[in-house]
Amino acid sequence: MKTNIRDVRTVRDFSIKNQDLCRDAILAFCDSPLFHDDEHRYEESYYGRRLRPHVIKHLDFSKPLEMKELPQYTALAANRILFAMNEADILMLPPSKLAQSDFLDRYSDERIAQAYLGMPYLERYLFSFLKTEITLSDNWSLRTIEEYFYNYVREAKGITSLPSADAILKSAAPDVAARDWLIQLAPDFLIESSPMARYASGNYGPLSSALFKIIIDELGYGDFDKKHSTMFENTMRSVGLNHQTHYYWQYYLNGSLFLANYYNQITRNRRNIFKYIGAIFLAETAFIKSCAIWRDALKSALPGIDVRYFDEHCHIDVDHSRMAFEGLVRPAIERYGSFAAQEIVRGFEEARLVSEFAERDFVTQIEWKDRASENTRIYRQIWPKVRAAYEAGEIAKADLNELRGELSITHSHDGDELCHVTRGEMEFLNGFERSTTLNDDDGIIIQHNRLHGALIQSESCQYEIYSIGDVSRWL
Template identity: 40%
Template sequence: MLSGAELTAAILRYATNPIYLDNEEWVNEDNPYRRQLRPQVLPHLVFDTPLRRDQVFNYESLAAHRMLTSIYEADLVFLPKSELTPEKYRDFHSFYSPHNRSRGEVIRPALERFAFGFLDDEVSVSGDWDAESLETFLRDLDNRVTGAVLPAEKAIRESSDPQRAAKMWLIQFAPDFLSEASPMLRNLLGNIGSIQSEWFKIVIDEYGYGVHETKHSTLFERTLDSVGLKDDVHRYWQYYLPGSLLMNNYFHYLGKNHEMFFRYLGALFYTETTLVDFCARAAGLLNDVFDGAADVEYFTEHVHIDTHHGRMALEKLILPVVRRYGAVVIPEILRGYEEFHVIAEIADEDFVSQIAWMDAGPTNKSLHDPVYQSVAEGRVTAPVAHIVEPFGELSNTHSHQGDELCHIVTGTMKFVSGFDSHQILQAGEGTVIWRDRLHGAIIESDECVYEIHSVGDYKKCMS
């Protein structure tokens, strides 16, 4: 496994592919091969030591998961919805080229260790388990999750702009839902006995029994369209949060590494079972927020089929596997169950924090003056970067490990803190930037001169 300078060099060889360079627009318009990896920043990041639980929202995590998403998805086929123009055709070949795929595979093990290694400290499985005790534990899942409203759902309802928050929420699901069941298919090739046929029944459900209009990804496209979002793959790449990519990549991680086959079964059971209650609440939430205008069939369909899928995952996959292969596989099944539980909580926490950050845009702009005064008067000493950018310069979305202060010297900046969330900053104005929160900016004057002060904790600048 690569590390140190060798890993950095290999990452740069991968990420400097032209399809991964910064974008000049906020969205990727009907081009599933363009994924902004910000390669100019990667030489300054270290991916040798696995993240801790308290680091999974930082920029290194986001950067790693952006790369892993691109690496994993080179195994999948994506085509644009409209004409394959000469430019898109070049990007198509570039994304699926042997050079791109092989360079991705070289760095994948190290990035997986970095991005998922924290789970070793978060989850442990002990005790003596057999098929009976495993079945009892898993069947009790319904009692543990039914009716448990997620903090993300509460954050949407209580947001200053619930429709904006709900759209940001749907965007987080897009990496998974627009290519639904693709990670699952990684485990269905080969010869795995009778469970292969049973598992295929779940996949067939996901793909609408061969009817495109009822395929789950098609239903989700209709949901996006109904609330004013576009449905082309990775259009909203720059708005994905690290927690959301972590959740999507986890199933690719398990499916790509077949030594984790049994772990996948546990994670599959957790998600198929919890989706029933979640989708019922999601349909109600979207109906409320969009006054009945949202197409929620994607979610109502899951309420019906995932009740069936959860039972199938237990009775037709997990229990037959344990009976055939023995108790030796149970710890891995339980590990997958518990790991995805942890990951789901992380993704929820990340989204809640992002909505709070988006809602606080006007407040953070008003905090500029007292924080900047502390810096200007020398009461706070903070490293500062002086930046000059021309009209139209787009800072692709990123985050920082500490709080920062953006101060505009001359010109105008549109500061973006999430989908459809921004503040216009003029000369003498600015904003506080929260640590680990996704943001970007675009220059709206002929030139903009601004400063970024790395204040660490902005609240200490106001005491």
């Protein structure tokens, strides 16, 4: 029969319901020297993204996350993979020497095919909870959205502080916290407008021209020095940070990657155009005051910082907020009705929720880094009880023996843990630019969901990791 076009040996289901196919694609994608663990705390390879693939094969992405599970390690792993996969259709070239084998691997047909099978599967895992967390009424119209959004504009103008800025100013090391915040902005800002530019193509009437006006602003109207990502590179360079794209990959927090992946999701799949219109209105409006608050906090912590990136957004986003509403929100609803209205509000609310999670994640990380000495003190206080509990068979431990220069790629744990060094020297990485030296019979408490790693500084180092659950039960 002419309609019998499938061979019995072919895969019949290319949807995310085919979990075996998607899992195989994810594991195959991660199996590259660009993604394998190495000994560098910062990313030496321009196309490298360390994914801990030897651990990924033990993770289950089949059941979508609930919001309470978002801080867990499996979510961090999924966000790292998804971010690396999204780069399959974002061209990046180093400023000078090109490692040909890395370039060809990163953009190989095989790697791209694997990414496009894996991305929808990981997006379902990471973002499905948004549908249940955000419930909308059926009564949204242009009039009600106009009232709701303009009220948000008024509220945004009155904001005088942000948790991220407060965390920088209150930190025990404001300069370190400030550089850390710049790093958390980097997943988006170093490739700014790249997700948005996906909507530069297509045929969707006046909406496309209205959005393109914002896109060309982001791109500096063809002037490379005025391109927003170039301006952010200058900001990084002015405070001694390496501006190579994703050089600080291992220090990107779960929330920072989650936020970047959300905007990639709603631009990569064009059915999300109306969600994106809501999200871009939120972003362009919120940035007016956010950038001013961040600028002032960064200047306080890092005198001499180049803040032209933030100055630019303080004024250009006044126009962009207006353009987003008048050129995108209003005409989309007028032309496409209630479906567009519902999706626009959903994108607005989803983007706000995801942004708030990313900011809380940063604040918690700064607090964790600042408590490094306190966590060594708590270790000394509870170590005898923890050891006794292990000997009584009440808790589990892992024994490790690693050689000089071996790096435990940054990761997190879902419960509190106790690290005890029995012999050797470890540089325990509490986070970006914060380390604790541990020698024989030293240790530290590792807070759940906090990014950390370890670098061996002696010929060898033997250490133990005890799963202690909630540390408060031992105090």
